Amino acid sequence: MGIDIRTVGIVGAGQMGSGIAHVCAMAGLDVRLNDRDPARIRSGLATIDGNLARQVAKGTIAEDLRRGAVARIVGAESFDDLAVCDLVIEAATEDEATKRQIFSALCGSLKPDALVATNTSSISITRLAASTDRPERFIGIHFMNPVPVMQLVELIRGIATEDPTYESAKAFIAKLGKTSTMSEDFPAFIVNRILLPMINEAIYTLYEGVGSVESIDTAMKLGANHPMGPLQLADFIGLDTCLSVMQVLYEGLADSKYRPCPLLVKYVEAGWLGRKVKRGFYDYRGETPVPTR
Numbered sequence: 001m002g003i004d005i006r007t008v009g010i011v012g013a014g015q016m017g018s019g020i021a022h023v024c025a026m027a028g029l030d031v032r033l034n035d036r037d038p039a040r041i042r043s044g045l046a047t048i049d050g051n052l053a054r055q056v057a058k059g060t061i062a063e064d065l066r067r068g069a070v071a072r073i074v075g076a077e078s079f080d081d082l083a084v085c086d087l088v089i090e091a092a093t094e095d096e097a098t099k100r101q102i103f104s105a106l107c108g109s110l111k112p113d114a115l116v117a118t119n120t121s122s123i124s125i126t127r128l129a130a131s132t133d134r135p136e137r138f139i140g141i142h143f144m145n146p147v148p149v150m151q152l153v154e155l156i157r158g159i160a161t162e163d164p165t166y167e168s169a170k171a172f173i174a175k176l177g178k179t180s181t182m183s184e185d186f187p188a189f190i191v192n193r194i195l196l197p198m199i200n201e202a203i204y205t206l207y208e209g210v211g212s213v214e215s216i217d218t219a220m221k222l223g224a225n226h227p228m229g230p231l232q233l234a235d236f237i238g239l240d241t242c243l244s245v246m247q248v249l250y251e252g253l254a255d256s257k258y259r260p261c262p263l264l265v266k267y268v269e270a271g272w273l274g275r276k277v278k279r280g281f282y283d284y285r286g287e288t289p290v291p292t293r
């Protein structure tokens with residue numbers, strides 16, 4: 001038997017953490033939103049407010065639902081504020097050392113039977129589980145961006161993840177109205193194992209001068225029926241996250257076909273991380289995005 005999840009803690013109030021908070025609150029769950037930076041908690045809460053208000057304006061949700069959801073999300077400045085949670089989902093920066101530090105500091109504040117999950121895009125669930133005090137209650141719950149829009153959630157079991165943990169996570173995803181798939185614990189799981197090498201190849205296509213940003217994105221939108229071009233998608237995901245996933249594939253599978261494109265490395269070194277900083281393969285500071293190459 002799994003556990004009934006009513007209160008969800010989220011560590012990391014960035015793009016993903018605030019999206020996860022949004023969908024949990026809309027499903028009637030109580031949410032505690034944590035970040036090491038209190039300003040990020042405030043901006044995460046403001047983003048959720050703005051997105052919910054837009055849904056009301058578009059007529060996709062009713063005003064009383066919005067009000068209920070907003071009231072269910074509370075900022076949490078310390079891990080002790082997560083002591084009431086049945087499940088805590090870590091959605092902090094895609095960096096293994098950061099995540100390991102979070103888990104070792106977090107677990108002592110939680111109920112002994114609370115489940116712990118990570119939203120990592122690529123890092124080994126088994127390895128992250130080992131930095132907790134409860135590997136059997138640890139699982140990968142990988143949401144897609146933007147969380148309120150995307151239907152899929154990948155569930156990834158580590159070597160020690162027990163059946164009730166998996167069943168609880170599966171029921172939790174169903175409660176959010178989303179569809180889960182199961183992936184084995186291999187680098188980048190299913191979606192990113194396929195998607196990120198495609199994005200990296202698009203960056204190589206740009207790097208080698210085969211096409212401009214505009215021609216590459218138009219080619220894949222109109223020629224492969226993708227809703228978004230691969231460079232636009234890279235900006236959307238965040239170029240630091242893209243690079244980090246490629247490094248995990250490259251190191252984890254030891255195959256040179258996954259080597260990150262030097263141009264991707266250069267953009268990350270420049271701090272041009274995509275939409276979240278208003279500049280990546282496109283410049284988002286004006287009215288319409290302008291290609292940066």
Ligand SMILES: NC(=O)c1ccc[n+]([C@@H]2O[C@H](COP(=O)([O-])OP(=O)(O)OC[C@H]3O[C@@H](n4cnc5c(N)ncnc54)[C@H](O)[C@@H]3O)[C@@H](O)[C@H]2O)c1
Binds near residue numbers: 098122238
């Ligand atoms: N962006 C995507 O498309 C996407 C999709 C699926 C999964 N993910 C995964 O979700 C996670 C978060 O990605 P994001 O795009 O939201 O990144 P982001 O940069 O928008 O947010 C990360 C947040 O983590 C916070 N943080 C860093 N260290 C922390 C710590 N020690 N304690 C608490 N908070 C801390 C940062 O202050 C920041 O607010 C990553 O693991 C990423 O791989 C991202």
